[in-house]
Amino acid sequence: MARTSRHARDVAVVAFAQSDHRRDTDELSEVEMVMPVLHRVLARTGLKAGEIGFTCSGSSDYLAGRAFSFTMTLDGVGAWPPISESHVEMDGAWALYEAWVKIQTGEADTALVYAYGKSSPGSVRDVMTRQLDPYYLAPLWPDSVALAALQARALIDAGETDERALAAIGARSRTSAETNPHAQLRGPVPQGEYQVAPLRTGDCPPVSDGAAAVILAAGDVARGLCERPAWITGIDHRIEAHGLGLRDLTDSVSTRLAAEQAGVFEGTVDTAELHAPFSSQEVVLRKALRLGDEVDVNPSGGALAAHPVMAAGLIRIGEAAARIHRGESDRAVAHATSGPCLQQNLVAVLEGDRT
Amino acid sequence: MTAAASPPEVLRAPLVVEFPFTRSLGPVQSAFLTGLRERVVLGVTTSDGRVMVPPVEYDPVTADEIRDLVEVSATGTVTTWAWNGDPRPQQPLATPFAWVLVRLDGADTAILHALDAPDPESVSTGMRVRIRWAADRVGAITDIACFEPADTPAAPQAPPRVSPQAVPHDGVFADAVTGIVAEARLDYTYSPGRAQTAYINALSERRTVGERCPSCHKVYVPPRGACPTCGVATTDRVEVGPAGTVTTYCIVNIKARNLDIEVPYVYAHIALDGADLALHGRIGGIPYDQVRMGLRVEPVWTEGGRHPDHYRPTGEPDADYDVYKELI
Numbered sequence: 001m002a003r004t005s006r007h008a009r010d011v012a013v014v015a016f017a018q019s020d021h022r023r024d025t026d027e028l029s030e031v032e033m034v035m036p037v038l039h040r041v042l043a044r045t046g047l048k049a050g051e052i053g054f055t056c057s058g059s060s061d062y063l064a065g066r067a068f069s070f071t072m073t074l075d076g077v078g079a080w081p082p083i084s085e086s087h088v089e090m091d092g093a094w095a096l097y098e099a100w101v102k103i104q105t106g107e108a109d110t111a112l113v114y115a116y117g118k119s120s121p122g123s124v125r126d127v128m129t130r131q132l133d134p135y136y137l138a139p140l141w142p143d144s145v146a147l148a149a150l151q152a153r154a155l156i157d158a159g160e161t162d163e164r165a166l167a168a169i170g171a172r173s174r175t176s177a178e179t180n181p182h183a184q185l186r187g188p189v190p191q192g193e194y195q196v197a198p199l200r201t202g203d204c205p206p207v208s209d210g211a212a213a214v215i216l217a218a219g220d221v222a223r224g225l226c227e228r229p230a231w232i233t234g235i236d237h238r239i240e241a242h243g244l245g246l247r248d249l250t251d252s253v254s255t256r257l258a259a260e261q262a263g264v265f266e267g268t269v270d271t272a273e274l275h276a277p278f279s280s281q282e283v284v285l286r287k288a289l290r291l292g293d294e295v296d297v298n299p300s301g302g303a304l305a306a307h308p309v310m311a312a313g314l315i316r317i318g319e320a321a322a323r324i325h326r327g328e329s330d331r332a333v334a335h336a337t338s339g340p341c342l343q344q345n346l347v348a349v350l351e352g353d354r355t
Numbered sequence: 356m357t358a359a360a361s362p363p364e365v366l367r368a369p370l371v372v373e374f375p376f377t378r379s380l381g382p383v384q385s386a387f388l389t390g391l392r393e394r395v396v397l398g399v400t401t402s403d404g405r406v407m408v409p410p411v412e413y414d415p416v417t418a419d420e421i422r423d424l425v426e427v428s429a430t431g432t433v434t435t436w437a438w439n440g441d442p443r444p445q446q447p448l449a450t451p452f453a454w455v456l457v458r459l460d461g462a463d464t465a466i467l468h469a470l471d472a473p474d475p476e477s478v479s480t481g482m483r484v485r486i487r488w489a490a491d492r493v494g495a496i497t498d499i500a501c502f503e504p505a506d507t508p509a510a511p512q513a514p515p516r517v518s519p520q521a522v523p524h525d526g527v528f529a530d531a532v533t534g535i536v537a538e539a540r541l542d543y544t545y546s547p548g549r550a551q552t553a554y555i556n557a558l559s560e561r562r563t564v565g566e567r568c569p570s571c572h573k574v575y576v577p578p579r580g581a582c583p584t585c586g587v588a589t590t591d592r593v594e595v596g597p598a599g600t601v602t603t604y605c606i607v608n609i610k611a612r613n614l615d616i617e618v619p620y621v622y623a624h625i626a627l628d629g630a631d632l633a634l635h636g637r638i639g640g641i642p643y644d645q646v647r648m649g650l651r652v653e654p655v656w657t658e659g660g661r662h663p664d665h666y667r668p669t670g671e672p673d674a675d676y677d678v679y680k681e682l683i
Binding site: 026027028029030031032035038039049062065066072074075076077078079080081120121122123125126127130134135136137138139140141142143146147149150151152153154157194196197198199240241243244245246249 | 365367370372376378380384388407408409411415434435436437438439440443445446447454456458464465466467468469475480495496497535537539541542543544545546547548549550551552579580581582583584585586587588
């Protein structure tokens with residue numbers, strides 16, 4: 001039996017698949033990279049592409065360097081004859097949110113959510129500057145590492161962490177990734193030089209190409225497709241001010257608010273998959289989500305072990321769900337972020353039926 | 356001819372994306388950026404009395420419209436910083452510098468910019484800094500060249516303005532800046548992937564290859580590696596053409612800039628023999644008003660061309676409608 005739901009319908013993640021994340025995938029076009037992942041996630045449920053009620057994807061034209069790049073992967077979902085389909089120019093976690101809403105409306109019982117990013121064709125640090133405010137920030141080209149480093153310094157100044165503690169977060173993540181065959185960095189990795197001080201290479205995400213896919217299903221359909229569905233008992237996402245100087249960078253008000261709305265604090269959590277591309281951001285997220293040492297944080301290795309931009313947040317939801325599928329977690333929190341210094345945050349609570 | 360797709364020799368090419376977006380400024384941003392041109396730093400005051408620099412048009416908490424401008428100092432305090440030892444090409448300074456958030460005197464929020472400092476040891480949270488103005492100012496955030504430590508002597512041509520408190524300002528300047536051009540250039544190395552690499556390589560031998568879907572057996576050209584109907588990888592490479600059939604067409608009457616083709620001309624969908632998807636191509640070698648559906652055509656290659664320049668009639672009888680109607 002699913003928990004008491006605050007939503008019209010019980011919706012669960014019933015399957016998850018991801019690619020092996022790599023530094024580059026020159027030999028593959030986007031659809032060639034995505035398609036095997038789509039086939040694997042469908043195979044896990046026995047569904048055919050044409051049987052999916054709604055398909056939603058997340059990706060970015062700026063990574064691909066061309067307009068409407070998502071249309072190139074539509075061939076991989078069998079988009080002819082026409083299907084019910086949508087796309088977000090965001091991490092796939094937000095595509096999942098849209099699909100969840102679609103199922104809540106009753107217009108679909110199942111949804112395929114996928115996301116991908118090839119960072120290798122461009123310079124992802126420069127590319128990400130184009131998401132900044134074009135009047136005050138983007139003309140200065142502050143790259144994603146620089147902005148995260150400002151946040152890290154603010155945390156160190158506030159006494160919330162230090163460089164040694166940050167290095168330990170990266171090391172723990174890559175050690176956890178040793179059991180994750182899809183991760184890009186596994187095991188000990190040198191902490192390396194300063195990229196933008198106080199952040200060293202080991203505090204920063206690897207540059208990754210990769211893809212991921214999830215299948216959502218409602219109620220009895222979910223029970224028929226998965227032995228132990230990962231019920232989404234709460235999900236919410238919030239954004240805060242664009243101007244970095246308006247925010248307290250040592251806190252994440254939006255994560256805390258999303259977590260409250262998603263019901264994170266209404267029970268104990270055993271697993272947390274956090275989308276923290278930088279070690280310092282895990283410090284902020286642990287505080288906002290009130291995660292104690294008893295919670296298994298990023299057992300997959302997290303974004304410090306593999307960071308396919310636009311898919312890394314969806315992977316957090318998928319990894320949390322997969323632990324519930326396997327019986328390794330009963331109540332997990334999954335988090336995705338977008339924008340500089342944790343500007344936008346999505347929080348989901350996933351729960352498995354308990355016998 | 357059918358052959359199993361072989362491992363590709365990956366093609367790569369530079370891809371440059373440049374986009375000079377022209378953006379309008381509202382009253383608040385116009386005043387702020389025009390002010391920078393005049394070496395005046397403006398902020399806005401929220402309903403609860405906080406001064407925001409750089410100014411925003413709506414209160415981030417209440418979403419109220421805010422328009423009350425105030426002038427603040429060009430001197431301020433670093434609230435956080437990060438040492439950038441390896442500046443990237445388009446960043447404000449070419450030598451190592453600190454990224455800083457600076458709360459200017461009179462402001463309650465911080466502005467992001469670069470701090471020109473010799474080394475990370477000379478930078479600290481709480482240090483006093485001031486604006487170094489750009490010599491040529493146009494009404495842009497880059498009119499602030501960077502910040503510099505406030506304990507160094509000011510350049511004689513740029514005396515620091517002294518306004519320790521935020522003071523009301525009407526935001527009126529002669530010749531206000533009302534827009535900016537947001538220039539950006541991103542450099543990529545484009546790789547087309549396995550299927551399209553094979554297509555492009557074959558074109559260099561003046562051959563056209565598609566790929567067959569193992570499920571529905573349709574041949575797609577150019578191949579993208581997947582069958583859009585079945586959602587599976589297309590694996591078998593198939594040579595198609597060279598001749599084909601015009602399935603539909605249009606007459607182009609507008610001359611495109613930098614295009615050396617006389618109008619009117621015909622642009623057509625051409626189903627190459629053996630293909631289940633029509634390609635685009637220009638039709639030549641026949642008066643434009645004699646092109647018709649069903650016309651049989653063949654490619655014409657020019658010296659050094661990487662794809663057919665155009666298609667011309669083969670002289671064969673027209674194809675029967677039923678043969679190509681599925682491909683229109």
